[in-house]
Amino acid sequence: MSVLASVLPASIVEEFGDLWESPNRWVFLVGSRPIVGVFLFLIFLFVFYALWLLNLVRLNNPTAMLYVASSLIGGNLTLVTLVISINQVIISRQLGSPGELREDIEKVNEYRQQAFDPDERDVVPVTPSDFLKRLLESIRRQLQRLGGMTSGDGADDLQRDVDEVVAELTDHVDRVVDLSEGRGTGTFDTLSALLTTNYADRIHQMRRLRSAYEDRLSDEEIDAVEEIVSKLQELDVARQYFKTLYIQTELAYVSRVLLYAGVVAELVLVSTLLVLSSSSGTTAPKVLPPIVAPAIAAVGLLPLAVLFSYTLRLAAVTQRTIAITPFTTPEQEDELNL
Incomplete structure (x- = not known):
């Protein structure tokens, strides 16, 4: 070589x-x-x-x-x-009428508003690769926030399970970011980086974590778990939309x-x-x-x-x-x- x-x-x-x-x-x-x-x-x-x-x-x-x-x-x-x-x-x-096109634009804008935190909405990228990176960075921040919340709970089993889920998801986020940076900026380059995982399993892990420790998690920790689940769902929506554009x-x-x-x-x-x-x-x-x-x-x-x-x-x-x-x-x- x-x-x-x-x-x-x-x-x-x-x-x-x-x-x-x-x-x-x-x-x-x-x-x-x-x-x-x-x-x-x-x-x-x-x-x-x-x-x-x-x-x-x-x-x-x-x-x-x-x-x-x-x-x-x-x-x-x-x-x-x-x-x-x-x-x-x-x-x-x-092909569509102006009304149908306007409705599609409104739905896309609504999705962009839901996918990011309020302080990030004004600077949402328009290219698929940059949009993906920004969304992954937002997920990483939420994972770090959840890990920091449970670090002082004093429950070994809760801390262990949270750390395991957070570490696994963070590794995935880092891997997808590396894949997206190592390729081009086209629609397929972005989509191919999202084909390495199954987000249904990731969401199931987070919900199973909440169900197992719901009585021991604070309201803020539960909100953090739900926020991660919501962002993973938005990431799956982005993957399906990128697939439509690619096809x-x-x-x-x-x-x-x-x-x-x-x-x-x-x-x-x-x-x-x-x-x-x-x-x-x-x-x-x-x-x-x-x-x-x-x-x-x-x-x-x-x-x-x-x-x-x-x-x-x-x-x-x-x-x-x-x-x-x-x-x-x-x-x-x-x-x-x-």
Whole structure:
């Protein structure tokens, strides 16, 4: 890696570093989608050329190549049309009358007012990454406040349980802050930092703590516990909202990239079909050498590689955030699904 770091750009070195540390997480979540798509395209090339070199596939028959090209043309047209239609349905939800838009703005402002303390409301950030950091800092302060309140109670079991919950949540807050600072400021960069925990369990821990020691906690300590629960709920709301923004943005981007890949694939396939159709059976191999056929087949599957790479991450994000507090799912509990 040190040799690569001196030759390749820092962003590429970071990508391969993440791939080396956690291949599963890189492929499904944090890896660059164009790079994942290129990897899949190279796999297509390798498989097709391997089949040809092993003489398992003979490419001297123009009829078979005509059939493959025709099938890929029809399949790509259907694939691109279907994805764009789905995307248009998603984007149409963003359209609304002035009254509906005003109502949405009021609801977002109401959420921003509830998520922070009164003295912080005038300086609430507008970018997802800064908003997340400010909210996490507010949660950390409330955790420290709760820990300080119970430190002089003299009850060993209460102090032990409070310290355990506070330490666990503080570690999580610090980890999410580190993740958000180590990445970019985009919507997905912020969202990916929030996929490392299950807030339903965190809220359940706080409520279980209050239920177990309610008769021994002061009113201020109970209020502190409820404030932490409220902020964790607001954090989960932020995660779900960031997920909505990410999915809408990603689907729009996928549609555009898929159009680019679809045009290239259809151009290559239609050109191949015209060349083969205008040549006789004996001259087709000379017009279109067999060595070119695997590459043409791989290009024909280029839209599938694009769709596969982006759908993997969309599915992983949805799976990790499919339930909102106070509920959870086994998929959200299993870190290996990342």
